[in-house]
Amino acid sequence: MSKRVIxxxxxxxxxxxxxxxxxxxxxxxxxxxxFVRATDPITSIxxxxxxxxxxxxxxxxxxxxxxxxxxxxxxxxxxxxxLPCEVMPEFRCIGLGGLYxxxxxxxxxxxxxxxxxxxxxxxxxxxxxxGGTGVGGGTLMGLSKxxxxxxxxxxxxxxxxxxxxxxxxxxxxxxxxxxxVPGFSDTMTASNFANVSxxxxxxxxxxxxxxxxxxxxxxxxxxxxxxxxxxxxVLTGNLTSVEHAPEVFDSLNKMFDMNFLIPERSQFxxxxxxxxSGCPRxx
Numbered sequence: 001m002s003k004r005v006i007x008x009x010x011x012x013x014x015x016x017x018x019x020x021x022x023x024x025x026x027x028x029x030x031x032x033x034x035f036v037r038a039t040d041p042i043t044s045i046x047x048x049x050x051x052x053x054x055x056x057x058x059x060x061x062x063x064x065x066x067x068x069x070x071x072x073x074x075x076x077x078x079x080x081x082x083l084p085c086e087v088m089p090e091f092r093c094i095g096l097g098g099l100y101x102x103x104x105x106x107x108x109x110x111x112x113x114x115x116x117x118x119x120x121x122x123x124x125x126x127x128x129x130x131g132g133t134g135v136g137g138g139t140l141m142g143l144s145k146x147x148x149x150x151x152x153x154x155x156x157x158x159x160x161x162x163x164x165x166x167x168x169x170x171x172x173x174x175x176x177x178x179x180x181v182p183g184f185s186d187t188m189t190a191s192n193f194a195n196v197s198x199x200x201x202x203x204x205x206x207x208x209x210x211x212x213x214x215x216x217x218x219x220x221x222x223x224x225x226x227x228x229x230x231x232x233x234v235l236t237g238n239l240t241s242v243e244h245a246p247e248v249f250d251s252l253n254k255m256f257d258m259n260f261l262i263p264e265r266s267q268f269x270x271x272x273x274x275x276x277s278g279c280p281r282x283x
Contacts (some may be wrong), residue, residue, distance in 0.1 A: 095127025109129030163207025236269025
């Protein structure tokens, strides 16, 4: 018997992600997503598609339809291998993917890509795009390239392990002896990069850049969550795989009584959402 598979593709600026759901038995079974890098969107789409079908033993007749999202989705002008294709709004996919990965009924979902997009998602309703910030992975890479001469994220992470934020950021405790937020004044940032001096090392700068990006994203997300009366914030996108992310967001959880979540497969939130958008609803 032929399978029934819904495939999702998220065409980004530098990577294309692909995943899917097997709905053969009337349920939804996630097929493990993956990503490929290529110099142009079309090459990466067909490369991802070939790799995905080969690894999962799928034939073209098994695929019912292909749901496409992401900034590069506009490059798709014709069906992929004559399969039915549908372009889905990226913000809908962000919301659907975030709820699926977290298991929550309602949340602010943040997609940490080149920049950061924020979506208010509630199960059974159309996700609402809230806006976002231009601070994201592109910021981290751009600043690192200019300030450190490095553009490999794993090398930047490794360098940051030896960093000391005290030689980069100005803390609340540097400005006042008053415990403004009880228990947290020693760690709460008053100003990013305001404490840089001649003894600041490249490792300190690397950690400072990572902290700047995550704190900015975190605070924008907190403001959005408070505006909607929500504590749960689901983080998705490539930037969530940076090893320092859990530490920074856990600190924000404690300071502001929030619940930042980085679920398993967080990098693949939007592509999972794209595939979900093509699946029949499961009761």
